[in-house]
Amino acid sequence: MLSTYGSRGDVEPLVALAVRLRELGAEVRVCAPPDEDFAQRLDHAGVPMVPVGPSARALTVAAPPPSSLPERAAQLIAGQFEVMPAAAEGCDVLVATGMTPTAAGALSVAEKLGIRSVSVTFQQLTLPSPHRAPLAYPGRPFPPEVTDNRALWDFDAESNNVLFGEALNTNRAAIGLPPVKDVRDYVVGSRPWLATDPVLDPWQGMPDLDIVQTGSWILPDERPLPAGLAAFLDAGEPPVYVGFGSMPMHRATDIAEVAVEAVRAHGRRVVVARGWADLARIDDRDDCFVVGEVNHQALFGRMAAVVHHGGQGTTTTAARSGAPQVVVPQGTDQPYWAGRVAGLGIGVAHDGPTPTVGSLSAALEQALAPETRARAAAVAGDIRTDGAATAARLLLDMAD
Template identity: 65%
Template sequence: MRVVLSTYGSRGDVEPMAALALRLKELGAEVRVCAPPDDESSARLAEAGVDLLAVGQSVRSLVSGPPPAPSDLPKRAARLVEQFHAAVLAAAEPGGAVVATGLFPAVAGAQAAAEQLGARFACVALQPTMLPSPHHRPFEYRMRPYPPEVTDHRELWELNIGTMNALFGEAVNTHRAAVGLPQVDNVRDHVLTGRPWLATDPLLDPWPGSEGDGGIWPEVVQTGAWILPDERPLPADLSAFLAAGDAPVYVGFGSMPLRDPADAARAAVEAVRAQGRRVLLGRGWARLAEVDGAEDCFVVGEVNQQALFPKVAAVVHHGGAGTTTTAARAGTPQALVPQMVDQPYWAARVAELGIGVAHDGPTPTTESLTAALRHALTPATRERAAALAADVRTDGATVAAKLLLG
């Protein structure tokens, strides 16, 4: 059976697909992956033994460049629908399966290809806020905010249908008509389907369900997080730094291009030093760099976080689903500085679970990070993080692969 996995996003979107690809291959499936042409994506897929079918513009070049004008959104959405429809249509087969996540127009293109071929289709959420539920509000696009007086979750999700139609309806339906598919009145629910998957850990992200609501909400299938095992050794110079003193605090913001990375790095170094700790800066897409060249600070690029996080005193990060899950599995306290989309949700969950702290706002200062780290480094937080680690599941990709092939 041929399975096509499709995503458009950063490493946090691609790595889970690599994990699923690995498990599908172990079960005998033929797997192809459509994803953006970023080096990080290609490398992680190569570790799973899967070639990258590059689609669209590099995400790193996109987020690192000037922000696109809101007026460009319709053209960009239409281009993604067309590109992913063409790529998935060429890679998939009738009777096979297509699994898609990432930006909505890319998922819509993959869904249309599966529909056209007669292949099974699964829409996957790597975080819960994209899925309709009476228990949380929908993600809000800056160009189409919801009325401030509307606070009921059910009403907001109804408004969200109009938002998604306004932002993406023309791009989706114009393309569907061009390839001979019928138009849809509700693009959100058509693309998500009535049974989307949620690839998150049920302890970190318990899906509450929506029983008793008359079937107006989708039937969400939570598989557990899709984790790609990482066997890479840590670089020798990093291992030497770790062995040269007490456990440092890791600070990294993944694929987030911070507004002022120099100030963020300076604030982080000063805040960590205020706790009597050494500093390990993850360069990331923000390009964090050394502040003063002191021996208590080390800068690392792409690294095996699964091997690294158990060796640090705390992890300061942006709150991506993958980094949050990796730190939780390591039993290491976290301080989350959320920037966008689902990151405030993960920050709140970490604080609720008692395994870390949520920073107030996206812009860290020395004072605010010092306060966050003071809490994260308490014995109580470390004990809670260590106790919870053993209960974080690692079989999500296997569950999903068997569900797909069963």
């Protein structure tokens, strides 16, 4: 059983892992939000899906106030306890990923059923480290007088308990499990897996935390590009891709206009991805092509540059393609990935989530420079491609 709750970036790696597990003879099912695009993606891969909780897209686009986080988390935790016992029955191993409260619920069900479990994260910012501060939860800002990273991680543990502890332990008690004293430590466990590439994301954390870094879980995508898109690409010089994935991007019309004008300022054509922000054309000029669901692995290799939000999956796919990147981070772990792209010299980290024509044009000037492309091409050869296969073999070893 592979369990997650989150955006496309939380679901897509499980598709890769599920396919690799099936190739090794395992029976697999995925528990994920009931969004249609997730269901279609898993169906296309031939992987059974068990829907859990509300639509992740609807929840993201609604942008509920931070004060509602405990209530929303309680609903998500309850959903795990309602669905997972039947879904995980008969499984040998459960993989828990995604949001902390839902992962805690999934791990609790595995505990109740006596199933081996492993906790996996797709970015190391949820793992305690003296080298960096944790991510702050909405409505739980860090005390301004506290600057020591270890103290901030202590505050993070308190935040997890305040936000999720009561709901988790109420549901655990209902199925006869003892209370969890530290929600974050329960989810992280003693041997968490980090499903990221060691070149893009070198581990820096607590020396006593036994991390298993598998590499990113990315499935080779054999889908051809749509005929219209292929014809557009063949009709001129490589364009610039602009897309923000599962980010709602409020004022999306303005963002699309800014992005297209910034790309045009460099004499480049542009491929705009709709995404959850529903980006669209800004005029009828023939230098712009809008795409929906598309094979990024095939597309990014034909781009002059890739402008995106900085999700782990998109960052890794762009890095593997050798395309220079401009990362416009919107929140959570995305500033981290923007910093990694800039630090490796394979692209640019945009300053802030809301670009202007001037700021994005300046970032593109650096990304489109020959030295940036040369560096991106060099790093592409170092990115691992065996992450999902490595993880699948480790899971089968656990099941034996």
